[in-house]
Amino acid sequence: MPKGEIVAGFIAPHPPHLVYGENPPQNEPRSQGGWEQLRWAYERVRASIDRLKPDVLLVHSPHWNTQLGHHFLGVPHLSGKSVDPIFPNLFRYTYDLTVDVELAELACRYARELGLVSKMMTNPRFRVDYGTITSLHLARPQWDIPVVGLSANNSPYYLTTEEGFEEMDRLGKATRRAIVESGRRAVLLCSATMSHHHFREEPELPEDMAQEHPYSMEMYQWDMRLIRMMREGRMREVHELLPEFVDIAFAEFKAGSFTWMFSTMDYPELPGELHGFGNVIGTGNAVFEWDLTKHGLATPADQWHGRGAAPAAAPRPEPALAGGASPSWGSAPAYGGGSSGLFSGEGPSIGARPLNR
Ligand SMILES: [Fe+2]
Numbered sequence: 001m002p003k004g005e006i007v008a009g010f011i012a013p014h015p016p017h018l019v020y021g022e023n024p025p026q027n028e029p030r031s032q033g034g035w036e037q038l039r040w041a042y043e044r045v046r047a048s049i050d051r052l053k054p055d056v057l058l059v060h061s062p063h064w065n066t067q068l069g070h071h072f073l074g075v076p077h078l079s080g081k082s083v084d085p086i087f088p089n090l091f092r093y094t095y096d097l098t099v100d101v102e103l104a105e106l107a108c109r110y111a112r113e114l115g116l117v118s119k120m121m122t123n124p125r126f127r128v129d130y131g132t133i134t135s136l137h138l139a140r141p142q143w144d145i146p147v148v149g150l151s152a153n154n155s156p157y158y159l160t161t162e163e164g165f166e167e168m169d170r171l172g173k174a175t176r177r178a179i180v181e182s183g184r185r186a187v188l189l190c191s192a193t194m195s196h197h198h199f200r201e202e203p204e205l206p207e208d209m210a211q212e213h214p215y216s217m218e219m220y221q222w223d224m225r226l227i228r229m230m231r232e233g234r235m236r237e238v239h240e241l242l243p244e245f246v247d248i249a250f251a252e253f254k255a256g257s258f259t260w261m262f263s264t265m266d267y268p269e270l271p272g273e274l275h276g277f278g279n280v281i282g283t284g285n286a287v288f289e290w291d292l293t294k295h296g297l298a299t300p301a302d303q304w305h306g307r308g309a310a311p312a313a314a315p316r317p318e319p320a321l322a323g324g325a326s327p328s329w330g331s332a333p334a335y336g337g338g339s340s341g342l343f344s345g346e347g348p349s350i351g352a353r354p355l356n357r
Contacts, residue, residue: 002305004179007052007298009188009261010045011272011288013252014061014134015280016084016091018042021207024141028092034207041276041287042138048289049140053301054187056100057140058148058175058264061191062255063131066151069117070171072104073149075124084130090206095133100146103186106178107148114170121151135191150175152255161243161254168256172263179264185304190261194226195219195249195284202281215282222249223277223284230288233271235262249284270295 019027021034049057064071076099084091104120111118132149150171156164179186197219203211214220226245229238239262246254253259262268268290275287292298 002183004182004184004186005292005298006176006179006186006188006265007054007293007301008048008289008291009190009265010048010139010290011258011261011286012042012045012059012135012139012189012191013038013193013280013285013287014063014131014138014191015193015283015285016087016130016134017206017280019093019134019137020087020090024137026094026137028094029090031090031207032205034209035212035278035280037276038278038280038285038287039138041278044275045139045287045289046141048291049145049187051301052187052291052293053185053304054145055184056103056146056148056186057136057189058103058150058179058186059132059135059189059191060150060152060171060257060260061129061131061135062152062252062257063129063191064149064151065129065255066153068153069119070108070111070153070167071119071121071151072108073099073126073128073147074101074104074108074120074122075099075126076101078124078126078128080125080127082128082130082133087202087206091130091134093130093133093137095128095137095143097128097136097143098146100148100184103178103182103184104148106182107150107175110174110177111171114174116167116170116174117153118174131191135189139189150260152257156246156254156256161246164254164256165242165259168259169263171256172260172265175260175264176266185299185301188261188264190257192255192257193252193280193283193285194223194245196252197250198280198282212279213282214279214284219249219282219284223286227274227277227286230272230286231274233269235267235269239267252283265290265292268292268295268297270297 017035020031079096082093108118108120155167197215245251272288272290277286293300
């Protein structure tokens with residue numbers, strides 16, 4: 001069975017305003033448009049996903065907030081109406097999605113083996129959060145690719161930001177191992193905004209773009225600082241700066257989606273492609289792509305030889321993970337593509353202490 005690959009990762013922020021501005025048939029409220037720069041950025045994401053031809057989209061959402069442990073969508077088919085509790089006037093979206101339960105179970109199993117409290121979500125009436133739905137709609141409105149949904153555990157809030165990120169690092173390593181073993185061709189979505197201070201009052205017309213601007217000069221400059229580093233491929237510096245950025249800018253990256261995505265990709269020290277930036281009710285939103293096929297780290301779609309067979313129902317842990325052995329933050333990959341040379345990035349230095357606390 002061919003090994004699976006992570007072919008790309010996207011920062012895919014989830015302001016419901018972007019779905020509202022697009023007026024898709026699934027969303028009840030109607031708008032006159034708005035936030036076009038970000039919506040045009042997502043048009044480029046959609047074109048990239050068309051080109052990449054993934055088997056599965058994995059999304060880590062800050063708005064599926066689990067108090068205890070890391071949860072994975074575990075029902076093959078989920079449908080219903082997702083409502084943003086803060087902006088119910090903008091987002092009441094009827095969804096219908098297919099879950100790659102097999103891959104989710106593998107990732108859940110491996111997360112547990114890395115010492116994380118992990119659980120499959122098996123409630124067939126579960127209402128999927130608006131962060132997951134918004135990022136998925138904006139990236140792939142056809143809903144024709146199975147998804148894996150991961151919750152955001154509250155560890156960065158109960159513990160320190162750095163300790164929370166260590167958990168997300170482990171969650172990424174588990175996700176990566178599951179993808180490689182599953183034979184899937186996977187795209188990752190980090191469903192998160194950058195600077196996250198926002199206006200306290202909504203304009204009378206939400207899509208009145210004359211009212212839209214950065215929350216403050218300071219927040220704008222922080223967003224631009226991080227974006228410049230990402231465009232230049234200085235990812236190690238980005239990860240090192242992340243806790244400070246989170247503290248000052250109240251960045252939604254605190255919930256761990258960004259760290260999870262980069263850990264899953266094995267921390268490629270590569271420039272990201274910025275598809276666009278825009279403010280939404282003052283928050284800073286960047287749409288970014290790291291296409292690993294362009295850098296020789298994953299197989300282009302036209303050279304991919306098909307999806308691997310389904311993984312065994314109860315795969316045996318590899319020796320590197322057996323017995324509760326813990327990889328160190330930023331160490332060489334303990335499994336998956338490491339031996340094949342597919343992934344060459346090194347981890348950040350934050351949290352560089354034993355994980356087995
Ligand atoms: Fe959010």
